[in-house]
Amino acid sequence: MRYISTRGEAPALGFEDVLLTGLATDGGLYVPESLPHFSLEEIRSWRGLSYSELAFKVMYPFVDDAIPEDDFHTMLDETYSVFAHQSVAPLVQLDTNEWVLELFRGPTLAFKDFALQLLGRLLDYVLEKRKQHVVIMGATSGDTGSAAIEGCRRCEHVDIFILHPHERVSEVQRRQMTTVKGDNIHNIAVRGNFDDCQRMVKESFGNQSFLGGKTQLAAVNSINWARIMAQIVYYFQASLALGGPDRSMAFSVPTGNFGDIFAGYLAKKMGLPISQLVIATNRNDILHRFMSGNKYEQHQLEHTLSPSMDIMVSSNFERLLFDLHGRDGAAVKLLLENAAKGPVSIEEYRWKHARKLFDSDAVDDKTTCDTIREIYEQNEYLLDPHTAIGVRAARNCRRDKAVPMITLGTAHPAKFPDAIAESGLTIKPELPAHMADLFEREERYTVLDNNIAGVQEFIAENWKNT
Numbered sequence: 001m002r003y004i005s006t007r008g009e010a011p012a013l014g015f016e017d018v019l020l021t022g023l024a025t026d027g028g029l030y031v032p033e034s035l036p037h038f039s040l041e042e043i044r045s046w047r048g049l050s051y052s053e054l055a056f057k058v059m060y061p062f063v064d065d066a067i068p069e070d071d072f073h074t075m076l077d078e079t080y081s082v083f084a085h086q087s088v089a090p091l092v093q094l095d096t097n098e099w100v101l102e103l104f105r106g107p108t109l110a111f112k113d114f115a116l117q118l119l120g121r122l123l124d125y126v127l128e129k130r131k132q133h134v135v136i137m138g139a140t141s142g143d144t145g146s147a148a149i150e151g152c153r154r155c156e157h158v159d160i161f162i163l164h165p166h167e168r169v170s171e172v173q174r175r176q177m178t179t180v181k182g183d184n185i186h187n188i189a190v191r192g193n194f195d196d197c198q199r200m201v202k203e204s205f206g207n208q209s210f211l212g213g214k215t216q217l218a219a220v221n222s223i224n225w226a227r228i229m230a231q232i233v234y235y236f237q238a239s240l241a242l243g244g245p246d247r248s249m250a251f252s253v254p255t256g257n258f259g260d261i262f263a264g265y266l267a268k269k270m271g272l273p274i275s276q277l278v279i280a281t282n283r284n285d286i287l288h289r290f291m292s293g294n295k296y297e298q299h300q301l302e303h304t305l306s307p308s309m310d311i312m313v314s315s316n317f318e319r320l321l322f323d324l325h326g327r328d329g330a331a332v333k334l335l336l337e338n339a340a341k342g343p344v345s346i347e348e349y350r351w352k353h354a355r356k357l358f359d360s361d362a363v364d365d366k367t368t369c370d371t372i373r374e375i376y377e378q379n380e381y382l383l384d385p386h387t388a389i390g391v392r393a394a395r396n397c398r399r400d401k402a403v404p405m406i407t408l409g410t411a412h413p414a415k416f417p418d419a420i421a422e423s424g425l426t427i428k429p430e431l432p433a434h435m436a437d438l439f440e441r442e443e444r445y446t447v448l449d450n451n452i453a454g455v456q457e458f459i460a461e462n463w464k465n466t
């Protein structure tokens with residue numbers, strides 16, 4: 001499988017290089033040159049497969065000659081055995097033909113584990129083969145950092161440095177990062193805010209001389225193709241569990257960077273009958289505004305009760321724009337250069353096509369809380385604020401009650417106790433048993449000043465081969 005850039009100028013790459021590359025050299029994102037397509041008959045034959053067997057069927061065409069079949073099977077078995085549910089992604093029923101797909105049974109209690117548990121193993125495999133080492137450097141305001149650390153804890157060829165803003169992440173989120181043991185894991189609390197952390201990471205990628213040429217930086221943020229690839233699988237899994245592919249499904253997806261829902265769009269293009277895809281956003285609603293009025297315009301960032309969806313621009317949306325423009329990289333490049341300067345629109349017929357592919361809704365904090373309370377009162381089932389946004393959008397946008405509506409449950413409610421309290425419920429969401437001692441575990445992190453030279457010196461001195 002070859003991968004091409006959405007901006008049309010960077011060289012095409014194979015799977016291994018795409019794995020190790022963040023942005024393409026032309027500033028674009030990598031996408032497969034062509035998608036595998038599965039017939040209904042083939043999809044039907046996957047009924048009854050375990051999650052990891054199904055993951056092999058769906059993903060192997062993207063990997064093909066980069067990894068032998070047996071090795072990939074082993075890797076997937078290991079990846080999905082760390083989830084605390086035998087089915088990996090269980091479905092919970094909310095109402096007649098309405099479901100939540102629980103994607104939060106992994107080690108860090110959010111759906112990002114599906115991709116990052118696999119990404120860590122893929123990286124280590126490829127680096128072992130190439131006799132290379134990388135330093136993963138990332139900034140986090142919450143879920144990504146802990147999922148990346150968990151995903152890389154056993155990697156021999158990876159050191160991981162995660163920057164978080166000192167005293168500005170929730171205690172659960174901080175502890176999920178700082179209590180993971182491993183001498184390749186390094187948590188840095190920066191005396192600054194999330195933007196400061198992100199800026200240091202960006203600048204370090206731009207100039208890696210502080211590593212002295214002995215290793216190189218790698219990225220694990222959501223533009224990494226392998227993360228999207230891993231997220232396609234659970235659309236197939238949920239559909240098969242509810243009678244697919246002989247019935248079509250609707251999905252509602254709590255959306256930030258557009259990675260998770262883009263995976264659903266790909267599942268549909270690969271042959272899975274999906275009749276509706278709902279983009280569910282919080283007040284940071286650039287995608288909902290675009291879908292409603294064909295105007296793509298950045299607004300100020302708003303802090304909401306669903307922090308993992310607090311972003312101004314959705315980086316993976318570029319991958320959809322590429323398809324909407326007939327895979328014309330030059331057109332995408334021009335559009336996004338203009339979008340950086342001010343509001344942009346796309347041709348009417350292209351926008352109409354986008355509206356056929358997706359419905360959308362934006363949900364504010366009050367409605368998020370109302371939804372958490374409502375579902376609890378109806379079912380004694382507790383939603384986290386991100387999933388609540390998905391459920392609300394699903395109910396607002398639903399077109400056909402005969403089609404199962406599945407909301408992706410992106411996080412465990414115990415990760416976001418503040419939102420639960422704000423909803424007026426007096427119950428406290430409990431951490432799952434395997435994490436019940438989180439508050440007793442020993443933490444390890446280093447507090448550094450908001451100064452890039454100091455942070456880079458710390459990294460140069462602490463990755464393990466120095």
Ligand SMILES: *Cc1c(COP(=O)(O)O)cnc(C)c1O
Nearest residue numbers: 255256257258259260308410411
């Ligand atoms: C990351 C995240 C999202 C947003 O997913 P995208 O792929 O960025 O759209 C939603 N909910 C939770 C809990 C997350 O951690």
